[in-house]
Every structure is written in C-alpha cells, then in structure tokens.
Amino acid sequence: MRSELRQLVDMTEDGKATSEDFAHAPLPETMTAVTVHRDEMDMFRGQAFQEKDPRRSLHVDEVPLPELAPDEALVAVMASAVNFNNVWTAIFEPAPGFHFLGEFAKFSEFNAKHNQDYHIPGGDAAGVVVRVGKAVTRWKPGDRVTVFGAVVDLASPEVYDDEVRDPYGRAWGFETNFGSFAHFTVVRQNQLLPKPEHLSWEEAASMPLVATTAYRMLVSKNGARMKQGENVLIWGASGGLGAFAIQLVLNGGGFPIGIVSSEKKAEVVRKLGCRDVIVLERKPGEDLFLDEYGHTRARQILRLKARIRKYTGGEDCDIVFEHTGRSTFAASVGVAKTGGRVVTCGSTSGYDHVFDNRYLWQTVKTIIGSHGANYFEAMQTARLICRGRLHPVLSRVFPLEKVSEAVSLMHKGQHVGKLGVLNIVPREGMGITDRERREHIGEAVLNRFRTPCFDSSAR
Ligand SMILES: NC(=O)c1ccc[n+]([C@@H]2O[C@H](COP(=O)([O-])OP(=O)(O)OC[C@H]3O[C@@H](n4cnc5c(N)ncnc54)[C@H](OP(=O)(O)O)[C@@H]3O)[C@@H](O)[C@H]2O)c1
Structure with a gap:
C-alpha cells in the first residue's frame, strides 16, 4: 500500500488525529481507479444484454486525483459497494455514460473535469473527508462519512420543493465522473451522510444507495x-x-x-x-x-x-x-x-x-x-441506519482490483443482497468505533446475508 494511503488508514484507525492533521495529510498525485474507456463504448454493439461481459469493459487504471470545486469535498474512500447502475455503465446501456459526462461538463466550469476519456463508476462509498472546498460549511477534514448519490444544482428552483425534481440533477458515479470505485472521490457537501459507527467501512458503504431509494419509495411523502x-x-x-x-x-x-x-x-x-x-x-x-x-x-x-x-x-x-x-x-x-x-x-x-x-x-x-432520494430523505435513512433500525445485507466483499468480477455477478443475478468493495482499507472489519451498539444488535443480525446457504454459482 502507498505510504500516503497507509498514513490515512492509520490516522483513521487510531482516532487521535485532528481535523488539521487530515487537512494537511500528504495525498498521492495519482490514484488507482476502476474505469470504462471512451474508445471502447461501442465494444458490445449488436450483442444481447446477457452477452455483454462487464469484465471486458472495466479496467484498473492509475489516474490523477480530481480537483475540488468550492462546494465539494475530497473523500478518501475506505470501502464502496456494487450497484446495478455499475452494470449499466459497464455494458454502456441504455446509453454510454460518456454522453452524460459531456452534458454534465457543460453546466459549469467546475464540472469540466468530469469529461474525461475514462469514466470512474461507483455510487456508494464510506470514507474520510480529507479536503474541503472554500464554500463547504457543514463538513470538515477528518469527518467519517458515507456518500449518497444525488448531485443537484442548488440554483434550480425545483430543488426547494424536492431535489429529485431538479432538471439538472445527476446520479454520482453514473452520470458524473469520479464515482466510488477509486481511492478518492469528489462529492458535493450535500451528498455527505454520517458514517454509522457500529459498522465496518464495507458494511457502511453497502447501504446508502439502495436504502435511501427504498426509503423514498415506501416511506416518504414522495413515495x-x-x-x-x-x-x-x-x-x-x-x-x-x-x-x-x-x-x-x-x-x-x-x-x-x-x-x-x-x-x-x-x-x-x-x-x-x-x-x-x-x-x-x-x-x-x-x-x-x-x-x-x-x-x-x-x-x-x-x-x-x-x-x-x-x-x-x-x-x-x-x-x-x-x-x-x-x-x-x-x-x-x-x-x-x-x-x-x-x-x-x-x-x-x-x-x-x-x-x-x-x-x-x-x-x-x-x-x-421514484428516483433515488433527496437529501432530507437520505438523512432520515442514515438516521435509521445509525440508530440500528436498518442493517447491512452484505454477502461478499471484493478488493478494488476485482470490481469487474463483482459487477459480472450482479449482471448475471448470481448474488444476494450487496457486494462490497475494499478500496483503501486492506481488510474487512475496520472502522468500527461503537462496539456497544454492535454488540447490542448482534453479529448474527449484522451478517444475515453472509451465509453459506447461498452458493453464487447456483440459482
Ligand atoms: N432509480 C433509482 O434511484 C434506482 C436506485 C437503485 C436501483 N435502481 C434499479 O433497480 C433495479 C434493482 O436494483 P438492485 O440494486 O436491487 O439490483 P439487484 O441487487 O440485482 O436486485 C434485483 C433483483 O431483481 C430480480 N430480478 C431481476 N430480473 C428479474 C425479472 N425479469 N423478473 C423478476 N425478478 C427479477 C433478481 O432476483 P431474482 O433472481 O430472485 O429474481 C435480483 O435479485 C436495477 O435496475 C437498478 O438499476 C434504481
């Protein structure tokens, strides 16, 4: 592991580092990222859905760290998780993600960085804030967070009724670049949620996208x-x-x-x-x-x-x-x-x-x-997770370099629950600080989907 990443993991684990320490921690110039490539977006043309193999289109690359806009935070991604929109990105359906990146880049000068010849997908993350832009007011370096995916334009009048109605709204890591399948990601401050401290990094990362979407669909006044x-x-x-x-x-x-x-x-x-x-x-x-x-x-x-x-x-x-x-x-x-x-x-x-x-x-x-969730709905969901009323359904965990295997399993429907990804952290089970709540809930409840009764090769 690179020395800068090891230092971030150590600072996060020992719990003594201050916000200043995180703000000044050295960062690498490049990061490992899982990507699809612009020059391959026609590679599956003419093939049926099942024939398109994400393992052919997802690559592991070394790319520069993204620049920060004033309202953005740079998050060191300890862990992430696979979602079905990663399948869509990897098979370039219903349209190649590069089309979305081109459109997004036109909105503002700060979005231009998203229009690259590579696209980093990923819509779930848990990690630590390491830098913040000048306009970020609610979060600071050192904050332990999860990330949810609604990227909205606060200049759209519609967001003051319901963010999901924003005509310029985009799904992070699906319709924007620099998603969670990398060592670092950039997100707007109103995508950040508190990390549930009774959960490990990979457990925490596995929940926001689907939990917030299901919450809006079933519980919210918008659902x-x-x-x-x-x-x-x-x-x-x-x-x-x-x-x-x-x-x-x-x-x-x-x-x-x-x-x-x-x-x-x-x-x-x-x-x-x-x-x-x-x-x-x-x-x-x-x-x-x-x-x-x-x-x-x-x-x-x-x-x-x-x-x-x-x-x-x-x-x-x-x-x-x-x-x-x-x-x-x-x-x-x-x-x-x-x-x-x-x-x-x-x-x-x-x-x-x-x-x-x-x-x-x-x-x-x-x-x-229904589509995703707004920030209020996401916070309500995060509260249920943090208070131990919604539990992870992780079944397997993969290293970042093996994301394509995990996306392929989801494409074929050969998974249950969520598939987690270790980005920076070297092993599972790190990041838990509230042991009391964890014990109260019990390992059996937190690991219900990690059972040998499901063999991913058999449906
Ligand atoms: N708009 C949004 O905000 C939003 C957010 C999250 C997800 N989504 C979308 O919702 C869908 C599900 O996401 P997910 O994360 O839950 O995916 P998932 O983990 O793959 O689960 C989907 C389940 O659907 C079942 N399924 C698939 N094809 C089916 C069919 N033809 N008939 C009946 N059941 C079928 C599969 O179970 P069985 O094998 O048991 O049938 C599978 O376990 C995806 O299309 C995703 O893009 C949208």
Missing part, C-alpha cells in the same frame, strides 16, 4: 406513504433494493411478501424476517407475464394473485415495490389491490412496459415514479 398493516409485494426480494424494502416494511408494521427466483434465495430472504416468500423460477430472458407477442398473460397474473392471497388470508397488495420492469410490470398492476399503489424506480428487464390498463383505471390504482 407510497406506507401505513401499518399494509401488504407489500416486493419483487427481487433478495437483491439490494428488495432486502431494504423488507426491512422498512417490517419496521413500519407492514406485511412483506417477497418474490425470488430460487429456493436458495428464498432461504436468505426469510432470514430477514420475511416469512412469506414466493419462488417464481424463470429462464434467462423469459417474461412470465407476457406472451410471445408481448401481450399480457392474464391467467398467469391471476395465479400470482391467488398465491399472494394464500399468504394474506385473502387480501390483495396495498403496495407493489417495482424495479424489475417489463417482465413483471403487467403483474404488478394486475395484483395490486383496488386503490393500491405500484411504486417503481427501475426496469431491470426492459423499460418499455406493457400492462392491461383496465386493471389500472377501473380499480383506481396509482403508479408512482
């Missing part, structure tokens, strides 16, 4: 406003979003019903306390609820509805938690209760959704679009 006792159907229940949706539903007194594709994944989901899990096996690329012409298969949807009712004592779902997209959306609209809500933030299986609109209008259901 489904879940109430006690509601039935919530959760697609992809063993994945990152799904595992946090289950925790939020249980916290809020609701009844989660998870859907997964294998009994092994069902077993993991039950460990979260979700008793009712439906296994719907499917072949790669298969649409269970659409026929060969792309029309909805009403009978299949009714069958799913009947299976749900077995768990609920005959009730339908008040809320359907959607992100799986085209292949499930018709069912989501179909199985929601009269007056129910389908809340969606993504389209893993395709974004051109098809559904029978009679099941929406005649039964007065609502579809709610």
Whole structure:
C-alpha cells in the first residue's frame, strides 16, 4: 500500500488525529481507479444484454486525483459497494455514460473535469473527508462519512420543493465522473451522510444507495406513504433494493411478501424476517407475464394473485415495490389491490412496459415514479441506519482490483443482497468505533446475508 494511503488508514484507525492533521495529510498525485474507456463504448454493439461481459469493459487504471470545486469535498474512500447502475455503465446501456459526462461538463466550469476519456463508476462509498472546498460549511477534514448519490444544482428552483425534481440533477458515479470505485472521490457537501459507527467501512458503504431509494419509495411523502398493516409485494426480494424494502416494511408494521427466483434465495430472504416468500423460477430472458407477442398473460397474473392471497388470508397488495420492469410490470398492476399503489424506480428487464390498463383505471390504482432520494430523505435513512433500525445485507466483499468480477455477478443475478468493495482499507472489519451498539444488535443480525446457504454459482 502507498505510504500516503497507509498514513490515512492509520490516522483513521487510531482516532487521535485532528481535523488539521487530515487537512494537511500528504495525498498521492495519482490514484488507482476502476474505469470504462471512451474508445471502447461501442465494444458490445449488436450483442444481447446477457452477452455483454462487464469484465471486458472495466479496467484498473492509475489516474490523477480530481480537483475540488468550492462546494465539494475530497473523500478518501475506505470501502464502496456494487450497484446495478455499475452494470449499466459497464455494458454502456441504455446509453454510454460518456454522453452524460459531456452534458454534465457543460453546466459549469467546475464540472469540466468530469469529461474525461475514462469514466470512474461507483455510487456508494464510506470514507474520510480529507479536503474541503472554500464554500463547504457543514463538513470538515477528518469527518467519517458515507456518500449518497444525488448531485443537484442548488440554483434550480425545483430543488426547494424536492431535489429529485431538479432538471439538472445527476446520479454520482453514473452520470458524473469520479464515482466510488477509486481511492478518492469528489462529492458535493450535500451528498455527505454520517458514517454509522457500529459498522465496518464495507458494511457502511453497502447501504446508502439502495436504502435511501427504498426509503423514498415506501416511506416518504414522495413515495407510497406506507401505513401499518399494509401488504407489500416486493419483487427481487433478495437483491439490494428488495432486502431494504423488507426491512422498512417490517419496521413500519407492514406485511412483506417477497418474490425470488430460487429456493436458495428464498432461504436468505426469510432470514430477514420475511416469512412469506414466493419462488417464481424463470429462464434467462423469459417474461412470465407476457406472451410471445408481448401481450399480457392474464391467467398467469391471476395465479400470482391467488398465491399472494394464500399468504394474506385473502387480501390483495396495498403496495407493489417495482424495479424489475417489463417482465413483471403487467403483474404488478394486475395484483395490486383496488386503490393500491405500484411504486417503481427501475426496469431491470426492459423499460418499455406493457400492462392491461383496465386493471389500472377501473380499480383506481396509482403508479408512482421514484428516483433515488433527496437529501432530507437520505438523512432520515442514515438516521435509521445509525440508530440500528436498518442493517447491512452484505454477502461478499471484493478488493478494488476485482470490481469487474463483482459487477459480472450482479449482471448475471448470481448474488444476494450487496457486494462490497475494499478500496483503501486492506481488510474487512475496520472502522468500527461503537462496539456497544454492535454488540447490542448482534453479529448474527449484522451478517444475515453472509451465509453459506447461498452458493453464487447456483440459482
Ligand atoms: N432509480 C433509482 O434511484 C434506482 C436506485 C437503485 C436501483 N435502481 C434499479 O433497480 C433495479 C434493482 O436494483 P438492485 O440494486 O436491487 O439490483 P439487484 O441487487 O440485482 O436486485 C434485483 C433483483 O431483481 C430480480 N430480478 C431481476 N430480473 C428479474 C425479472 N425479469 N423478473 C423478476 N425478478 C427479477 C433478481 O432476483 P431474482 O433472481 O430472485 O429474481 C435480483 O435479485 C436495477 O435496475 C437498478 O438499476 C434504481
């Protein structure tokens, strides 16, 4: 490990270094980063989704440290985590990330640095602030933080209603450069959240993106406003979003019903306390609820509805938690209760959704679009994490140099929960300072997804 990085780790671990010490700690001129390259953005042209291999497009490079804008902080990234938008970046879908970087660079002179011939992805991080710009007021060098992904323009009037409505809003590390798959990242001060001190760096880094997104979708006034006792159907229940949706539903007194594709994944989901899990096996690329012409298969949807009712004592779902997209959306609209809500933030299986609109209008259901979270929602989520009401669902951890392996597992759906990444820290388990809270919660709860019952090679 480079001497500058070792010094930062030592200062962070021993807990005696002051903010001044961090502000003056020597930094290297270059950093290791995982990147995609502009001159390769057509490499998968003509291939199907499953054929595009992230291990071919993700590289490990040495690049300069990014410059700081006045409202930005430079964070030494101790650990990070893999998200599905890293898959999109690595396979250059739905559009190459370089298009977003070019657009972002035009907004202001401070954004110009983002338009490089390499793109560092990554949308989750935990680390230490090592430098701050002159306009940063709330954070200082030495602060131990996690990072959440909304990059917004505070000059947009819309952000004062809801940041997510900002027409210039961008997702950090997906639509901006210098994401979390590097030794350092630059973020705006309103992306910073406190690090939960009962968690290790890799546990803390694994939560912000999916936890904040699920919080907005289910709990926030901008989402489904879940109430006690509601039935919530959760697609992809063993994945990152799904595992946090289950925790939020249980916290809020609701009844989660998870859907997964294998009994092994069902077993993991039950460990979260979700008793009712439906296994719907499917072949790669298969649409269970659409026929060969792309029309909805009403009978299949009714069958799913009947299976749900077995768990609920005959009730339908008040809320359907959607992100799986085209292949499930018709069912989501179909199985929601009269007056129910389908809340969606993504389209893993395709974004051109098809559904029978009679099941929406005649039964007065609502579809709610949701995207990331605003800073207030992110802070509310961080509070739940710090107070021990939302727990990590890490299943495996990879060194930074092996990020492409982790992204490939997610691309193939051969993971559960979250996949963590060690950026600067040399090993797992570092960074925990609140041992009392950790003991109170218990290792068993914090490690529920790290079980041998899931073999990533078998679905
Ligand atoms: N807009 C936002 O702010 C936002 C934020 C986070 C994520 N997202 C999007 O949400 C999606 C999920 O993210 P994630 O982090 O939870 O990913 P993830 O960890 O890969 O989990 C997704 C789960 O969906 C299930 N799935 C995939 N294809 C399916 C299909 N055709 N039918 C049924 N289930 C399917 C898989 O589980 P099984 O194998 O068990 O079916 C998988 O575990 C991604 O598309 C991501 O880009 C959007």
